Amino acid sequence: MAQPGRRTAPPGVQVKPGERRRAFLSKEKLFKAEGLVLRTRVLGEADRLITLLTREEGKFEAVARGARRVKSKLAAGVDLFTHGCYTFHRGKTWPIITGQDAIERFNWFRENPALYAVGLYFSELTDRLISGEEPCPEIFGLLLEAWSLLGEEPDHFLLCRAFELKLARAAGYSPHLDSCINCGQFRINTFSPRQGGMLCRRCRTADAITIDPGTLALLRRLVEAPISQAGRLRPLANQKKELAAVASSFLTYHLDLGEIKSRFFLKE
Structure with a gap:
């Protein structure tokens, strides 16, 4: 049992004493991840900055270019409360979402x-x-x-x-x-x-x-x-x-x- 009031390790990670934490986000130019959309924010005139919790890479932010446009192919997969599979291209500041396949969009609200x-x-x-x-x-x-x-x-x-x-x-x-x-x-x-x-x-x-x-x-x-x-x-x-x-x-x-x-x- 974890000790109350004390964090035993970062979520999902076993850290040995003195071990330097590595960067977990994929270093590949193109990578895929299954994710949950935690947060979405307006970025520029037509883009969105998406906060994703992914099964493989943990939590990170990514840009959905053109997602605010009516005919955007990304729009439906980057809404809040979406569970999907995403393809990314590594950008200079944030990964860029290049494709999405929504598994489920939770619409109970x-x-x-x-x-x-x-x-x-x-x-x-x-x-x-x-x-x-x-x-x-x-x-x-x-x-x-x-x-x-x-x-x-x-x-x-x-x-x-x-x-x-x-x-x-x-x-x-x-x-x-x-x-x-x-x-x-x-x-x-x-x-x-x-x-x-x-x-x-x-x-x-x-x-x-x-x-x-x-x-x-x-x-x-x-x-x-x-x-x-x-x-x-x-x-x-x-x-x-x-x-x-x-x-x-x-x-x-x-x-x-x-x-x-x-x-x-x-x-x-």
């Missing part, structure tokens, strides 16, 4: 606009967490599955909490939920965001959040069970508040993500 904020939150959280070109297949798979589940789950609250906790674990962090993180006592009822785990009454600190046994059981399920099972859980109103408090405080303290703007538009 067209029927339910509230889901746009949730999908954007997943994308923004992932974008802020991953700093560079590091292969991170676990995070790639997690985001892809979360996007897929958004159109199936009527209640996104638990899906959000599961995504937050699993993303933190994939990044090398994991909350300690089995015993008191200080003394090992099994009678635990508070969670310390600063220490990254549960505490007993004797070790309780000022920042600790009191949670009931049912909330603790839910936290364990959300961390360990497949994300597809999150929607099967049925938390009580007070447990939902405690789950939100634990996940939010844990991420804010340990991942230093700052204010994720899309979070303020979520309806819990």
